[in-house]
Amino acid sequence: MPASTTPRPVKNSILFGIVLVAALLIPASAALAGIVAPEAGGGTPNAEGIRSLYLLIFGFGCVVFAGVGGLLIWTIVRYRSSKGAVAVQVHGNNRLEIGWTVGAALLLVLISVVTFVKLDQIKNPPNSSANGLSTPKNVSFSSGPAKPALPPNGRSLNIDVNGQQYVWRYTYADTDTNNLNNVFSYGQMVVPTNTTVSLSIRALDVQHSWWIPELGGKFDAVPGYTNYTWFKISEPGIYNGQCAELCGRGHATMIASVKAVSPAEFEQWYAAQKAAILAAEKEVAATRNAQVAKDEQALKDAQKEAGPPAAPAEPADGEKIFVAGVPATGALACGSCHALKQAGTNAAVGPNLDVVLKGQSAAMIKASTLSPNKLISKGFAANIMPANYATSLTEAQLDALVQYLDEAVNGK
């Protein structure tokens, strides 16, 4: 072993020590300033779990960085070329190389174990506390194969978070089946403290990402998918965040905030919102009815003015109405949505009439034509078929249509 340079053990170990201490101190002091760890606050267990997992990995990272960085600096200082220095011609060392391969692997196993230990706290929502809001069981917006994150007892306040260019809409799940009268808000979400809030995250247009740093990780709102997360806030307050996936020119301004209030305050807010929505709904219905009445009156007046029809109306043709509708009054053709063998239509927007009208009475066919939402065939949604046939068809036309359908299906 030729001595390469004049050994300077004391100087080197001092240098090494300084480097090591500096490498450890800089992050430590910075940690106090809150520069090296994610934001925290609000006391939701998932965010705290992520933060503590982060800090553990940060600890490992500091040791590795100080160790390898220190070794690097020590090596280039200690073995820098100087007069008479001779490089030792070694090609490798199997024991050393296997050693650091296994060492790296062990460190990763350690990090994996820590991650899996912390995972339950981060991933699985706990039950709401006793002083939280009492919420109904298994009520949530969900679709697709993925399961919403629900606490063990299945009780959470579920909110549908919908990302749209460039705003967030929040819809609160409730127990009735009508999704049009749910409480909703834009931009700011109001939630009760000590209550597990589960989120069903979706997008209307492009991809967005739901992120409130203090309330845990971010979850992407992907069009066509539902993503799920949750939080359970213990500290009342306002928590701010913003969209974290590029969604267009307004991406930077697509902010989100969560306002946590006591359950009592939340119930008050919720009731006020609900009442406002119901009142608005009533008002809209009244306006709509008044407008409909006005339109009908105007139509009648116009008909009166035009005098009696010049020629007697041709006898109503059920098949013609079925295939072509009555465009003048806005009656859409049945055949553009329904299949009927006799008329030769095969659309599948609505149910196949040869199947669903089989054996039905004429009265039943008439009722279904006038009020399509009364009886919904399996596999079809409500509110697809127009409900205007009472006004857009005359009594004679309607009867002709019903008779045509009855004969076509039940073959009288």
Added chain:
Amino acid sequence: MRWSNTSTKPSTESDLQMTTTSAAPADKAIPEIVTNSASPRPTGWLSWLTSTDHKRIGIMYIVAAWMFLVLGGVEALLIRLQLAVPDNTLLSPQTFNALFTMHGTTMIFLFLMPMIAGIANYLVPLMIGARDMAFPKLNALSLWLFIAGGIVFYGSLLFSPAECGWTCYAPLSETAYSPSNGVDSWIFLVHLVGVSSFIGALNIFVTITNMRAPGMSWGRLPLFVWTILTQAIMLIISLPVIAAAVTLLLTDRHFGTHFFDPTNGGSPLLWQHLFWFFGHPEVYILVLPGFGVISEILPVFSRKPIFGYKAIVAATLGIAVIGTLVWAHHMFTVPLPFFLLVFFMLGTYLVAIPTGVKIFNWVFTMWRGAIEFPVAMLYSIGFLATFLLGGITGIFLATFPVDWQLHDTYFVVAHFHYTIVGGAVFSMMAALYYWFPKMTGRMMDEKLGRVSFALTLGGFWITFLIQHSAGLSGMPRRVYEYADVNNLGTYNMISTIGSFILALGVLLTIVNIVQSLRSGAKAGPDPWRGNTLEWFTPSPPPINNFDVVPRVRSVEPMRDIRRQIERQSRVGDEADVAAGS
């Protein structure tokens, strides 16, 4: 006889050839200098444009790449200017989005890939003792396809550039949300540079597998060539996938298909899977050649063999295999089944093992050496320190619950700049300073190089270290403005100052290149006392590279040759002494 750093050899440098007379008896096999007459090298710009010489193509790749580096750098500085203060109104959101789209796309497809292609083009045939690439005309086609791609992409500056980021996620990149044809020019760029790289990779693969010098078995292949070979295989695997993805996007945009449109049964996640199946291997496609460069430079300036040649080759192949299978760690926040999250987390951890092996092997290559510090070596050490931190922050992001917090923030921006700039750009700077003498016959200015290195490394750390904090304080990436909360204003100001220092450092290297081309010291064939065959031929090498290719007996053929010359000349001296006395 020894090789000296400054050439005092005969002035007819390009005619100088070194050869071994292998036919002679073993005890007389003295390498010697012979002068051959060679036909004059064609000159003039047309001879460059029509060249199929791998060296000229390599230089044109590098020059074009540096032009795009300047463009991408200016874009980066504009981005940093906009973000220097909170609520800035310097740039409109439209301009800002176009800028970061162009910056990312330029630096990856138009700077790093061609820069690596240029260095590989120049050096692979020289290092393996070949006289050119296997398919010289295809090689020229690769170069011109890349330049066409760059022109098409920058052509969109004349109307409206893409604004969807270099990832161009659907449905944002669909016509409904990106109606301008900027996205189309982006698609065209990806196709052109993709075909260019694909042809180039096939060419490299065939060249390395078939045209090595006699005696250069796989165990004697220079490590740089190993990484280029591995990179070529990764390109051949991953490029067809991105080509398919952008083709689907093109038909979605113009021919009525709905591959990525969820309202018609398509899936935005399909785009992400296809994109990242290319996008993640791409990271290793960019850094593996850098690893190769470092593995060549560290032993030369430590005056020691590489520590653990086989382990480094194995680690290179390991990184390539694992790196191809971990793409979905870019997608931890989309709806994915739990077992996939775990699979991709553990897979990503695995990449750290071969990477760690390499870092230790590099440090131990210097250990007990006699280390010299020319600028190429400084950049190599800067690479080690910077890439080390980038690797460590990678572990944070690989841990999916932590990634849920850090994903798409400035922490990620900092992380990938540490890996890509630390891993690929710094190593390419090292490559430039190391091989510039070979390519031009002139040395670069060491003093200016040192200043440039200090500014580049310092500027880089100032710019990007603090961005980790910005991300941890809640700043997402790709935002044109931010509110002054959680010290974000301070962090961003520091980062902007750093970026200008970094830019000054790069600018000084460009000045250095221009100056050294004109007035640099003559380099001679082997200014660094290198290990590999490119130092066997004059600088710059003649068109045919080598008149005689020596037989390779180890991974360091030039060391063997130097040693042989020394031994022979010592024998000769002793003989002289004996004769004299």
